[in-house]
Amino acid sequence: MTPLFARVAIIGIGLIGSSLARAIRTQGLAGTIACADANPDHAARAQALGVVDEAHTDPAAAARGADLVVLCMPIGAYAEVTQAIAPVLAPGAIVSDVGSVKQAAIAAIRPHLPEGVHLVPGHPIAGTEKSGPDAGFADLFPGRWFILTPLEDSDDTATRKVADLWRRCGMTVERMSPDHHDRVLAVTSHLPHLIAYTIVGTATNLEEQMRQEVVKYSASGFRDFTRIAASDPTMWRDVFLNNREAVLDSLQRFTEDLTALQRAIRWGEGDYLYQLFERTRDIRRGVVEARQA
Numbered sequence: 001m002t003p004l005f006a007r008v009a010i011i012g013i014g015l016i017g018s019s020l021a022r023a024i025r026t027q028g029l030a031g032t033i034a035c036a037d038a039n040p041d042h043a044a045r046a047q048a049l050g051v052v053d054e055a056h057t058d059p060a061a062a063a064r065g066a067d068l069v070v071l072c073m074p075i076g077a078y079a080e081v082t083q084a085i086a087p088v089l090a091p092g093a094i095v096s097d098v099g100s101v102k103q104a105a106i107a108a109i110r111p112h113l114p115e116g117v118h119l120v121p122g123h124p125i126a127g128t129e130k131s132g133p134d135a136g137f138a139d140l141f142p143g144r145w146f147i148l149t150p151l152e153d154s155d156d157t158a159t160r161k162v163a164d165l166w167r168r169c170g171m172t173v174e175r176m177s178p179d180h181h182d183r184v185l186a187v188t189s190h191l192p193h194l195i196a197y198t199i200v201g202t203a204t205n206l207e208e209q210m211r212q213e214v215v216k217y218s219a220s221g222f223r224d225f226t227r228i229a230a231s232d233p234t235m236w237r238d239v240f241l242n243n244r245e246a247v248l249d250s251l252q253r254f255t256e257d258l259t260a261l262q263r264a265i266r267w268g269e270g271d272y273l274y275q276l277f278e279r280t281r282d283i284r285r286g287v288v289e290a291r292q293a
């Protein structure tokens with residue numbers, strides 16, 4: 001099959017960037033895969049692993065001559081990297097990304113793009129708590145959702161090509177407005193991470209002897225939270241700072257629901273607790289049936 005792109009440049013060759021590189025290679029979707037990473041060890045490791053044809057530390061060196069550039073680094077670095085690659089982007093080139101927040105990603109990229117370069121933002125809803133080029137794997141994507149958030153003026157052909165890329169990596173592609181994406185993900189992804197960080201933080205704040213017992217007798221509920229709370233600090237700092245309104249809104253709702261639960265426990269309202277737990281168990285069944293568990 002002919003490759004979709006002649007040269008793909010992946011900027012940030014960590015968990016998602018290296019998974020994408022592996023999937024592109026496995027599916028034969030690009031003639032050349034170039035990458036750039038600000039961390040020279042990550043660039044060298046990606047080259048040593050053979051997941052890319054070229055590895056650089058300068059993003060412009062990777063992006064030069066690329067028909068597709070995919071930003072795969074934390075959102076806080078988007079503006080600086082877009083400014084660095086802008087002079088080498090040819091008219092007709094596509095710039096896309098995988099960032100977990102869409103409105104802030106667009107605001108950071110769009111002002112710096114030269115005329116004739118197409119912006120097609122997106123977000124693969126797939127990941128793990130691990131980071132870096134060794135953590136990636138091509139099978140991260142099959143069976144998962146990819147949310148495409150094109151702008152009103154996004155080029156149709158460019159949008160279709162980006163959708164095709166992710167479809168051929170095994171994902172199911174859906175379109176959403178950037179604003180809607182940010183509100184949905186605040187509830188389904190950002191809030192759960194915030195809760196996990198809080199629970200694990202609270203436990204580690206307990207006095208020394210207690211802390212040892214928390215780790216020693218970790219029940220699976222706590223263990224599941226520690227997995228999520230091990231997620232990359234830079235990435236998640238940038239997510240919360242860049243989706244502030246939607247996260248604060250869902251956090252407010254969560255706090256109110258928690259207060260209602262506290263009240264039900266205090267007043268022995270067993271029916272309230274039972275009905276809530278019954279409802280949430282059904283939701284879990286739905287997630288499993290949708291094969292997203």
Ligand SMILES: NC(=O)c1ccc[n+]([C@@H]2O[C@H](COP(=O)([O-])OP(=O)(O)OC[C@H]3O[C@@H](n4cnc5c(N)ncnc54)[C@H](O)[C@@H]3O)[C@@H](O)[C@H]2O)c1
Nearest residue numbers: 012014015016037038039072073077099100127128131132
């Ligand atoms: N981890 C997930 O589950 C997940 C899922 C979907 C989307 N995302 C998004 O993907 C992006 C990358 O996340 P990840 O999990 O792959 O993180 P990661 O830490 O594994 O990889 C990020 C890479 O970017 C590099 N980097 C940092 N600043 C850079 C810069 N200025 N220039 C070039 N490279 C730079 C880092 O050295 C690292 O190799 C984030 O925007 C995140 O929101 C993450």
Ligand SMILES: O=C(O)C(=O)C[C@]1(C(=O)O)C=C[C@@H](O)C=C1
Nearest residue numbers: 100124125126127128129188189
């Ligand atoms: O499975 C995990 O470890 C993840 O946190 C993946 C997860 C999620 O919340 O589902 C995290 C961030 C993303 O932007 C997309 C996916």
